[in-house]
Amino acid sequence: MTQDALIAQAIAAADASTARGDGGGAIAALFEALVQRPTDAELHYRSGVLCLAQGRVDDAIRLLHRATALNPTWLPAWEQFSHALGTLPNIPHDLVLLKDVAHALTLAEINPTGALE
Numbered sequence: 046m047t048q049d050a051l052i053a054q055a056i057a058a059a060d061a062s063t064a065r066g067d068g069g070g071a072i073a074a075l076f077e078a079l080v081q082r083p084t085d086a087e088l089h090y091r092s093g094v095l096c097l098a099q100g101r102v103d104d105a106i107r108l109l110h111r112a113t114a115l116n117p118t119w120l121p122a123w124e125q126f127s128h129a130l131g132t133l134p135n136i137p138h139d140l141v142l143l144k145d146v147a148h149a150l151t152l153a154e155i156n157p158t159g160a161l162e
Contacts, residue, residue, distance in 0.1 A: 051078055052085060059091065068099050086115035090122045096131050105129045 055078030062070035075092040082088060093108030109126035116122060 051081060054087060055088065056091065059095070065089070068095060071095050072099070084115060086112045086119060086122065089115065090119070090125065094125055097125065100131060102132050
């Protein structure tokens with residue numbers, strides 16, 4: 046199976062599990078793919094987002110951090126990573142600001158002119 050097919054299959058399985066309300070099954074589908082494709086930023090990102098939604102903050106931080114390391118210019122990964130960090134108690138204020146910066150950069154990427162719509 047090609048990398049693209051494996052990733053697409055894992056994402057489809059995760060989406061189907063999520064639709065059934067089976068968050069654990071969704072994460073398991075993505076984790077299986079991560080074993081075979083440990084350098085895929087999208088799999089780390091999606092796994093991290095699902096972990097964060099389930100309250101598995103430590104896992105989410107680890108996965109989202111890896112997604113940002115694999116693709117340093119992927120702003121949604123940075124935004125989710127900073128959101129995960131912001132859920133920790135006693136997090137330094139500077140790290141919480143990372144979320145605002147990532148969000149602003151994401152908006153600028155979507156609308157590079159800065160014009161309000």
